Amino acid sequence: MSGALSTRQRNGRRFINGVAIAAMLYLFAPIVMIVLFSFNNPKGKFNIVWRGFTLKNWKHPFASPELTDALLVSLKVAVISTVCATILGTMIALSLSRYKFKGSGVVNLFLVLPLTSPEIVLGSSLATLFIARGTTFGYVTVIIAHIMFQVSFVAVTLRARIRGFDWTLEQAAMDLGATPQRAFWKVTFPLILPGILAAALLSFALSIDDFIITFFNAGSLVTFPLQIFGASRVAIPPQINVLATMILMGSISLMVVGFVLGLRREKITLGTAKSSGK
Amino acid sequence: MLILAAGAIALGAGWVSGAAAIAVLVIMFTSVVSIVWTAFVGGLETRRALAPYGLLKPGIIWLSLFFLAPLWSMLEMSLSTKKSRFDFFPSFSWHWGNYATALTDFGPQFGRSFFYAATATVLTLLIGYPLAYVIAFRGGKFKSVLLGLVAVPFFTSYLIRTLAWQNLLADEGPIVGIINKLGVERVFEFLHIMDNGRLMNTPAAVIGGLTYNFLPFMILPIFVSLEKIDVRLVDAAMDLYSTATGAFRKVVLPMSLPGVFAGSLLVFIPAAGDFVNAQFLGSPQTTMIGNSIQDQFLRQLNYPVATAMSFVLMAVITVSVLVYAKFMGTEELM
Secondary structure, eight states, rough: OOOOHHHHHHHHHHHHHHHHHHHHHHHHHHHHHHHTTBOOOHHHHHHHHOOOOOOOHHHOTTTTTTHHHHHHHHHHHHHHHHHHHHHHHHHHHHHHHHHOOTTTHHHHHHHHHHHHHHHHHHHHHHHHHHHHHHHOOSHHHHHHHHHHHHHHHHHHHHHTTTTTOOOOHHHOOOOOOOOOOHHHHIIIIHHHHHHHHHHHHHHHHHHHHHHHHHHHHHHHHHOOOHHHHHHHOBBTTHHHHHHHHHHHHHHHHHHHHHHHHHHHHHHTTTTTSOOOOO | OHHHHHHHHHHHSSSOOHHHHHHHHHHHHHHHHHHHHHHHHHHHHHHHHHHHHHHHHHHHHHHHHIIIHHHHHHHHHHTTTTTTTOOOEEEEEOOHHHHHHHHHTTTHHHHHHHHHHHHHHHHHHHHHHHHHHHHHHHOGGHHHHHHHHHHHGGOOOHHHHHHHHHHHHHTTTTHHHHHHTOHHHHHHHTTTBBTTBTTTHHHHHHHHHHHHHHHHHHHHHHHHHHHHHOOOHHHHHHHOOOOHHHHHIIHHHHHHHHHHHHHHHHHHHHHHHHHHHHHOOGGGGGGGGGHHHHHHIIIOOOOOHHHHHHHOOOOOOOHHHHHHHHHHHHHGGG
8 A cells, every 4th residue: 555656546545535524524413413402592392493502401401301201211221121131142142152052053143133123123023012912011011122132232242242252261260270160250251341341331322222112112101212202293492402412421431431441451451352353 | 942942932922821831831841940950960061061051041032032922923913803993902813904905005105115225225335435444444543533433423312313413404404504505406406305495304304314323334344344454465466566446446345345235234224114214304205114114003003004014024124135145145244
């Protein structure tokens, strides 16, 4: 790639760079709008057109109680389902990457299927099952639904993360007299923990943000996305933008913390557990 | 474990009832006991051999119960008849008419879904590939920061992001303003992007929303496959007097196809089933199959027709994925 470049090549590079920059702008345009419109002073019920700058939305971010309640419901659902799904998904990922056994191909396929089915099919089929069984819709059905798609997600992402894991480390610990349990908890687990946490964090985000599957299985339970969807037909209060901006800031700072921690960890372990691919 | 999973599906889908259900439970119970017993008696070797199954069991049972069993009850529901408008528990009767209704009454919605999703997939590829390429090959030490930036917009809620497009595309919004100032409305009208001076509620708005919302699913897999490419291969091609374009076409592009393949699936599948973009950015003339399924299921409570539509959607997607895999010659990528 080095050496002298012709003008044509240089123009080509500029063009691709230009497309990339435009793509970045495209990605961020709505985000700018969300942050900007959290300072809007809308006249009617809909926060769509710019009517002037105000700080009053930020002074009362929780002015719309339905929105705050819905956010709490979402957090509750996400915490419970993420914990369950992370445990189940980690077990599957460990089993698939640690052992060679009959039927692992079938299990692999089975895991990918929920991720490659459209959400509306997953949501409506699960709702059909609940209707046919006469289950009442609510917290339980929503949490079951979330665990269902999170298990696959955790298992698949974690398996990709620990693909290059050096299992002889565990063997070494056992040669030094550790029981298999002790070898796992003292050697393997600490090394794959970052991967588990990353998968858990992502699946937490999936749960908080899930709309379509939840919509079919929520009954009268209102999660944050459902509240926004319902509200969008009658009124869009600027508090939505304030809360969204807050969540955005929160996740960006989480990401920065994770990035810094990751850097430090990399320095310590010096690539013993190489995360392959991702 | 197979016995357990089958038992769980059977119970979940309601194949068995009453006495048979108890029998299934007994079979499940004995198989658990026998596994535990062999593990207990068999010593270390057997225990090691059984460990993967033991680890898999809970998760797989969960998926059997709440992913496979629902598909079965959906199939059953889609062949049921609704006796009256207020019959909320339709009974199974091999009623294929639901599929006929789904295809005739909602044909346009199916057509639009696949057309919009396919267009959005192509657009995400055109936008996402250059971005992934630049990050992977020219990102340098900022690679992970740039990749993080791609992910940032997706930390806000999906619905809020889509609502933000309402702000951007509104009649008094910035984009329409710029187009009017430049005086190029005609061009946009000609390209069928604008309709009577409006961007909102057009097919283009819906496709644009889909493209935006699923873009990272295209960028990330392409990035992953590009990053694996050894840059020295490109150098080698250049040393052998290949042009830059030739090196890209013959070396980089083929090696990044797995990423393109995965990305297209990750964009096309959710886009085809989506109804949020059509709801927020479209009009009654741009409804997609997701809108109809949701409307029939949750508002009309017409479960048989709604589930028949879901089934057709899933079948068409599966078939197109298989055809696409064949076309790309990449079955092993699955």
